[in-house]
Amino acid sequence: MKTSNTHLSKSKLSFIFILFFTFSVLSQNKNEKSDLVFFYKNYTELPREISYAHLNKTTYLKGEIMAFTVYVFGKNTKKTSTTATNLYCTISDENNRIVKSEMILAANGVANGSFQIDSLFTSGEYTFKAYTNWMRNFDEQNQYVQKLKIIDTEAENIPKIKVTNSNIDAQFLPEGGHFVVDVKNSVGVIVKDDLGFGVPNATGKVVDSENKTLIDFKTNQFGIGKFTFTPNAISNNKVILDFNGTKQTFSLEKAESTGIALTMNDLENKVALSLRINENTLKQIANQEYTLAIHNGSVLKTIAINFEKTTEVVKMIKYEDLNPGINIFTLFDEENHPILERLFFKYEGINLLTAENPQIVTTNDSIKIKIPINNIDKNLANNFSVSVLPEETKSYNPNNNIISETYLKPYIKSYIENSAYYFTDITRKKKFELDNVLIAQGWSSYDWNTVFNHPPKALYGYENGISFRANINDKRASEYMMYATINNEMQLFRVNESDTDFGAVGLYPMDNEVIRFSSVKKNNHIDRPNLYLQFSPSKVPDIKNVGNTAPLLKKSANNISWENTMFQSSWDKAEQLDAVTIKTDKVLSREDKLTRTAFGKAYVVDDNIRKSYVYLSDFIRTKGFTVNETMGQLLIYNPRPVSFGQGETITTKGTLANTTNTSVKTKPVIIYFNNIKLTNTDMLYKYSMEDVDYILMDKSGTSEGGVGAPGVIKIFTNPTTSQSKMKINASQEVSAPLTFSGPKKFYTPAYTSYQSLFYQQYGIIGWFPRLTIQADGNIQFKIPHQLIKNVSVFIEGIANDGSFISTEKIIPLEN
Template identity: 35%
Template sequence: MKNYYVFLLVAVISSTFSVYGQQEKTIENEYAAYFTLPREGLYLHLNKTSYFAGEEIWFKGYAYDQKNQLISKATTNINVGIYDAEGNQIKKALFKAKDGYAKGNFAVDSTFTAGTYYIKAGTNWMKNFKEDNAFIQKIEIITQEKSNQKDDTNKEHFDFQFLPEGGYMVTDAICNVGFKILNKEGKGVKVSGIVYDQNNEEAAAFESNGLGMGKFQFHPKRGKTYTAKIKIDNETEITKALPTPKAEGITLMLQNYAKDKIVIDFSTNQETLDRNQNKKYKVLIHQNGKLKMAAFQFNGTEKAVSLQKSQLFKGINTITVFDENKNPLLERLFFNEYGVKKANINVTKINTEQDSILFAINELNLNKNANISISVLPETTKSYNPQHNILSNFYLKPHVKGYVENAPYYFYNMDNRKRYELDILLLTQGWSRYDWKDIFGEKPNGLNRFENGMTVSGRVNRPKSGVDRVFLHATKNHPAGFVDLNEKQEFTIDNFFLEEGEEIRFSYMNNKGLFKKPGMYVRFKVTNAKDRISTTIIDDMPDSKARTADFTVPDNFFYEDSEQLDAVVVVKNTKEVYKDPILVNAKVTDFGEQEYNRFINITDFIQYNGYQVSEQLGKVVISTRRQPIATPVIYFDNARISDFSILYNLSTFNIERVVIDKSGVGEGVNAGFGGVIKIYTRKTPLYKRGDGSELYTGTKASFAFTAPKKYYSPNYTSYQNTVFRKYGAISWIPELTLDKAAPANFKIFDTKTKSITLFIEGISENGDLISEKKTIQVR
């Protein structure tokens, strides 16, 4: 009879170890130290995984704090690349994440030929760790040309493995034996089998699930050997010897079927007890640096411990058993569903408006706002085959080694059957991804920092002296302002976001208050190392050399010479009058030669327009003349400023436009009684000669941030043919906020498709993961 060991384990297991400052290097402290640095994960939700030449690869990126299980806001720089079938990088771009989310796209242009490619996303911070946590997804490009990849026509091959639970079997000790079988494409196939001893007597029988995995209980006897006869698809038969049991040791069997607890059954044999009387074992249950611990001893050949799931960690937990010498003996992964909240997405068709369909969507279970993305495809689509959804990517992938076939399957509409199959998967995965040799060895050092923007540095060479600051002209993501120089006329700007093709411009101000062009160099620092995907990772993925679709793209599938058009701008012959979009009573003054000759400095112009201006020792004070005396709200290149010293001796030569509204109507309560003044620096030359470049030094970064584009639907000639129904795209909604208080609306183009499927991924405010597949009949 099993000896149930509950009270002592639970009493000790309630304490966690998180300090690594003690001299004694305990298992707990070594483990906590290895996970001191936070680990971030990335998931890219793609609009689909098979593309035609001429389409776009659209994606939404989610950054995740693995330890705290929350959206990660630490990194803003997301590097995304496209790689060929051998793992060579062919494209790379830098995308900006805001509040843990990023979005972007790649054009499927002439760079691509028919075949297999990979999209990979990573951060600089991930380089600190031996365990590569980058996101990788296989994609297929379909063109009218034939794929240059060869089909492997070798004879069918099967890889069958026996995987004892915990790591090994022990003679005369009961255990579970997991098994899995893979075909030459790395996919599981259904099998059944019988285990015989050397006397051809039946010892056990087993049968797999549809993914080629299963388990059976086994009690190996001393002096016997065992072989299994395995039938594959009721046709092929192979034989496979079971692993040789150890003469001494312990085994574990996990029961993870109850909703509120798990039970771990430990077994050993009499020889082990006789040689190791009073031997103590330590059990660690851990996840991403969090751990709980207990110790136990055998007082018979069997021991059972029961643990409440509420005391463990949400998601994948790892059980590791150590001996008294800190040697890891057994390891087992299991999924703890306690605390995992399942989303309940409701989507309703509201109306059809001309060529669009309007939907309402809300979340009914999490009671928290959420950020989601939606791919809308025909119901019959074959173009969406992600290796992970957001749940399997963040709950499963960080803990297991290698590729998991059809990982999303276990997390879509999880029921008892899927919980059982997920447990078999984790049993057959063996030991976790984190190697204890690494954990006991050198710890991650964090030399690769969290990247937030790029670093811009420079030095003014002309004039050689007398310049203590330069003027940074406004960019798309940064307001204009002065940058201080050190004694060597050098500067450094951190966290700068410059987009592709955008120029960063600098001027200096001479003693007359005029902007002049400095002679200077500018450097940009941002991670841009060319990399590749290792062949080990590629070979681990099934069908890595698969052919593309078994059909021909019709010649008229896309409209001839169709392409996305830029917005057409109609230029009038008459000068357009600027109108402030907010201020109701604004007076707008565009500065030309007449205004420049009339007002030397911008403060002269402000004073002329009814304000009291005082300038002393570099400081500027501006207030109203009427009672009560108040200070105006001032914007400088659309950035609100509280320190007006930037206006000291600022020549109107450098000003292009000033907007003044003394009432401040439109600005709201922020304006107070002082009104609003908006000042815009010059972007065009005051005098009609040259292009204004004599006022500044400008340069572009060779590798900068890619600005996200607005989604546009591919220009298919027909939405009724088979190719569209299998491989076409209907819509992509990368950014949608689900408000717990009210449904959100979104609109898609009406392709007259009878039924559509929505692939929804996202994260709630408190870290709950959302992944749902919704099929809706729209007509």
């Protein structure tokens, strides 16, 4: 190392500042009003979401179902979103044309859906995306993107596996971004073939102008490597790569006469950051103050850097001063120009779960599998998605897992091949390899030109279900009633004569479910309105900023026959059973809820009751209430009210002189319709029992608190049945242009053989999108008994409000 002092007897360390320091955070920075801090705060002010989708496979046969579970996280918190509801999922072809799309409903940051791989698809590569509308506001790639392969086994020409040629692409990236003359430079290496895959085990050497070898290096299984050398001002350095006996030569970038070189070393409990300059640079910047910024897209920490009279400054950064996951180191000059940047990943602080040895219970036709998950707090939300495939599968090759997609991918510009590798069975070797990858990544996805000059704007709204505006065409109506749907209770909209429209947000219509409206005229007459509605969103939006997408990971397949692979597709029986399954789950959950009713008695209306009582009034009379139903009006009274203050006291003259008669005018029973308190009950005149789902009757009126109610009746309709004749005649049906796609029960296709090579490599056994921890601490599921020896179980999931799991378990099914 050259310094201004040529006295060789002095120790090298006397010219290096080695500092342990405390960072200044945004709110505590002495330069709090500096441009860097101001613009960073402005750029990161809008909250970000990120998404990850666990797919049941990545290679599909025509006739199968592509199934997936999507997880949405806060980018800064790494916890599942409690507010995201509208999730968009698309499959596009190689021309970026969307082939299929749907909107699915997320709850507590988790949703699941599926696509049928049907006649719309041909053999080829496709791209699956999962995102929210809000993600479209940001340049960083916060959405989920995964390549897929689809094979039409009946096509005459099934695409052959692409073969690479001998040409390779190599990049040699100086750590931090600059080659500097007469300074030791650390260089990241990335070598790829013409398909974008890393070239494994390529050997290379750096040579000078006289072909003298300066250093040797070798790439790992993903084509990643690293070397250090000191370039001079004269020599033109080159790299000679040898791969499979073929040599190729690449010129190294010319080193700069002045500049700053960076080297970072992970010392396990701290990071050593070394900034080096040559003598020419020292003369220019000795008295200048630089700023080292460290951030993760949320928190920015800074420290001043000054070279003074030394050509090397070393900063020792304690792990506790870094954030779990990505830390972006950027050096700025006095004018806040970014000079160099380095990414570092801190594994410590990421909460990882592990799956223990499974328990197997075998019956004649099925196998129950229980897998214990360690360190689970069952009181906190958790969800696990599981794909079960034959052990020798070639069809499950995602590039990311839930950890890499959450902690790594949103912060880099390009893609990292098989990034899931660095977060599965984590070792010290994998940590070292990931660090080499990050050197080769260069600058992060946070472009400083954009940070300073183009902060994001909320051009695309944060969606909560579907909203609408309804234009009013009838001034005679005083109220509009929107009937209950599967996910929404009945709503009543009161309008004034001056109102021209009304609207609502937070609607969740499912699977082309229609929305029904009735108008309530000023004379309390119910009629069919003539509304013109505009909905938002009205279509699935596309997302453009997907950047470079990782190619589908290679797994060599043996020569197999594609004929007679399946004799029954996945969806052949799915549609006819879905409605039954969903309806059964819904009834059970409602009955559980009704048994916990605090006041009164619940009556669930079944088909037998509907046959026995044509009108609602008939049924209510049998429960001890008095019903006056005549001339289009309906009033319900409690003949024996329990609570005090049940009516108005009326005094009249008696028939005898100087006498009076005293009576009490009884109040009618309070009526609720789908939790809307009715001010006028005439809408229930001759109301059919066809729609009524259940009724809560509280004769004491206790549920109304201290208002002295003579009784309360709450009527709930069933949105899954057709509306009654009265309601059809007096209601307007409106179809929203976009509704939520409900989750479908997953069915595996029936294969011609379960011992064939085809099935072992491309078959699927089971998919379980929404598993939760049972009372015994296990996740459990059943698979059919197909006489195979071993299965691969791929588990992804979240728990404990911030813990992650991503693992593969090979489970033997035969003892």
